[in-house]
Amino acid sequence: MLRIIACFKWVVDDADIKMDAASRKLIFDRVGFKISEYDRNAIEEATRVREQYGGTVAAVTVAPPSAKQCLKDVLSRGPDTAWFINDSSFSDLEPSQTASILAETLKSKIEYDLIICGEGSGDIYAQQVGPALAENLGIPCATCVNKLTYVESENRLIAERRLEETIETVSIPLPALVAVLPDINLPRIPTLKQVLGAAKKPFQNVSLEDLGKAPGAHLETKDILAATMDRRRLMFPADSDGIRSVVDALIREGIIS
Amino acid sequence: MAGIWVFAESRDQTLELLNAGRELADKLSSKLTAFAADDKLAREFIDCGADKVFLLPPLPDDQPFESHVPVLADTARDEDPDAIFIGASSRGKEMAARLAARLNTALCSGCVSFELDKDGKSLKMGRMVFGGAGIQTVVCATRPQMATFAPRTFEPAQPQQGRDGEIKQLSSAPASAVRVVGRAPKQCGSVDIIGAKIIVCVGRGLEKKEDISIAQELARVLGGEVGCSRPVAEVLHWLPEEVYLGISGQTVKPLLYVGLGVSGQVQHITGIRDSKVIFAINRDENAPIFDVADFGIVGDLYQVVPKLIEELKTALKV
Numbered sequence A: 001m002l003r004i005i006a007c008f009k010w011v012v013d014d015a016d017i018k019m020d021a022a023s024r025k026l027i028f029d030r031v032g033f034k035i036s037e038y039d040r041n042a043i044e045e046a047t048r049v050r051e052q053y054g055g056t057v058a059a060v061t062v063a064p065p066s067a068k069q070c071l072k073d074v075l076s077r078g079p080d081t082a083w084f085i086n087d088s089s090f091s092d093l094e095p096s097q098t099a100s101i102l103a104e105t106l107k108s109k110i111e112y113d114l115i116i117c118g119e120g121s122g123d124i125y126a127q128q129v130g131p132a133l134a135e136n137l138g139i140p141c142a143t144c145v146n147k148l149t150y151v152e153s154e155n156r157l158i159a160e161r162r163l164e165e166t167i168e169t170v171s172i173p174l175p176a177l178v179a180v181l182p183d184i185n186l187p188r189i190p191t192l193k194q195v196l197g198a199a200k201k202p203f204q205n206v207s208l209e210d211l212g213k214a215p216g217a218h219l220e221t222k223d224i225l226a227a228t229m230d231r232r233r234l235m236f237p238a239d240s241d242g243i244r245s246v247v248d249a250l251i252r253e254g255i256i257s
Numbered sequence B: 001m002a003g004i005w006v007f008a009e010s011r012d013q014t015l016e017l018l019n020a021g022r023e024l025a026d027k028l029s030s031k032l033t034a035f036a037a038d039d040k041l042a043r044e045f046i047d048c049g050a051d052k053v054f055l056l057p058p059l060p061d062d063q064p065f066e067s068h069v070p071v072l073a074d075t076a077r078d079e080d081p082d083a084i085f086i087g088a089s090s091r092g093k094e095m096a097a098r099l100a101a102r103l104n105t106a107l108c109s110g111c112v113s114f115e116l117d118k119d120g121k122s123l124k125m126g127r128m129v130f131g132g133a134g135i136q137t138v139v140c141a142t143r144p145q146m147a148t149f150a151p152r153t154f155e156p157a158q159p160q161q162g163r164d165g166e167i168k169q170l171s172s173a174p175a176s177a178v179r180v181v182g183r184a185p186k187q188c189g190s191v192d193i194i195g196a197k198i199i200v201c202v203g204r205g206l207e208k209k210e211d212i213s214i215a216q217e218l219a220r221v222l223g224g225e226v227g228c229s230r231p232v233a234e235v236l237h238w239l240p241e242e243v244y245l246g247i248s249g250q251t252v253k254p255l256l257y258v259g260l261g262v263s264g265q266v267q268h269i270t271g272i273r274d275s276k277v278i279f280a281i282n283r284d285e286n287a288p289i290f291d292v293a294d295f296g297i298v299g300d301l302y303q304v305v306p307k308l309i310e311e312l313k314t315a316l317k318v
Helices: A037-053 A070-075 A095-109 A129-137 A192-198 A240-252 B011-028 B039-047 B065-079 B090-103 B209-222 B230-234 B266-272 B288-292 B301-316
Strands: A002-007 A010-012 A018-020 A025-027 A033-035 A055-063 A081-086 A114-117 A141-151 A156-162 A166-173 A176-180 A203-206 A219-226 A234-236 B004-007 B032-036 B052-055 B083-087 B111-116 B123-129 B134-140 B145-149 B166-169 B179-185 B198-202 B225-228 B256-260 B277-282 B295-298
Touching: A002 A037, A002 A129, A033 A037, A033 A070, A037 A055, A037 A114, A037 A141, A037 A176, A055 A070, A055 A095, A070 A081, A070 A192, A081 A095, A095 A129, A095 A203, A095 B090, A114 A129, A129 A141, A129 A176, A129 B090, A141 A166, A141 B090, A156 A176, A166 A176, A234 A240, A240 B277, A240 B295, A240 B301, B004 B011, B004 B065, B011 B032, B011 B039, B011 B083, B011 B111, B011 B145, B032 B039, B039 B052, B039 B166, B065 B090, B083 B090, B090 B145, B111 B145, B123 B145, B134 B145, B198 B209, B209 B225, B209 B256, B209 B301, B225 B230, B266 B288, B277 B288, B277 B301, B288 B295
Parallel strands: A002 A055, A002 A114, A025 A219, A055 A081, A081 A203, A114 A176, A141 A176, A234 B295, B004 B032, B004 B083, B032 B052, B052 B166, B083 B145, B198 B225, B198 B256, B256 B277, B277 B295
Antiparallel strands: A010 A033, A018 A025, A141 A156, A156 A166, A166 B179, A219 B134, B111 B123, B123 B134
């Protein structure tokens, strides 16, 4: 019976972020939150592995208490239980803090065989938490996993990694951690029944007191400014004259010849 | 100051990091250390700016490149570098994250720029967040300061006359629990999207797979390659993953980017932001790509592109 952990992050929906052109500040008023897109593949893969080989799936997140609605959302996507590691200081954590909090929780509270993470978080996309968590737990890991198979007789994984120029197939003994790529699967959309059923599934709160001391930030954020791009924004009509004007401009500027 | 380390999987990325590392090492009056797979590369890296090169011992066939991490961590503890720059290849990103965890230090992933802070010691580093909508400035509160850089963030270092350096053998990697049981070259065509001077990019405005031929014809006339936005590769599978552009795909710096039916999600724009000229054709006048384009045409790509091809053929005499 595989005990599978799917890690996920509740992130700002970046489509809702506005910017103030004058100050280059990002404006987060009225932003929505969602389960990071990449983590949906981790959740789906955990569910798929359970369906194929048997076992349990626990979804785990580190978040501020205000993120509580993520629990119903994640539980509607397949996991059996969820762990909500929360504290008001757990917003805007940097990756080493998240990895450390996850490791502490897993060591002391949750039994696991396989941990599945996404490619990176949808907000800061540092792509660190998976491999750092594996190091903190002292277990092997593989990133860039595009295909995952469990060899039950030997309690190991066969993982296909999609790298720049090669597909590398690795064998990893459990317990282990994998970070999966988005095209490993197509996350299912929860049905109404699954959404309603999620409310009945159990979840656990883990507080800062349960963990002891919160880890300090290794990486300090000085500021976050809107990324601007200075472009000319010249618009041309869709007729022959307009198209010819674009071609002429490209030739004049030495872009094409 | 115990120096700057640069580490990358490939020769090209090592040379790029040597360029940035040499400049920083000179400012800090410290030494620059690189890592090489063999003696010949080690000498090239010394010619290109390294003061010291560690030779990575060959790995048994069933060991992944990532197996070097424990030895890198031990060596970093001994040598105490002030900063470690790592090439952000797929493996490089994993190795950097694991090395930072082992050294209990800070890592700035996907660094796009850095400068010395006022104290003359700390690096103020920039990286993209929120799918490219924001630039986060970070500093490392711990040492070594670590950062990963995407390929081609810097120009490669050039060899200099009369440079000298030390070459030292690194310990063999301990056996990794992760074993390689197969390697296959990735099936990708001959498309060199990264090196392309001109890229014609298709987005979801394209109605069906066959219509990629329109983009291919435009690319042929322009002498460029065809790329796409993420959904075209990962959801529709109309083009290989290797040619999708964006924060999690390829980052490109062509002279000309032509977007056909590309809406311009920020994740995509981040991958093309260093294009010299951005030219967008989209039916939707409110498409965000027009805000970041130099030239824009609001129109049906099925009408506009054939006319554009004709105009180009006439003008370029193709």
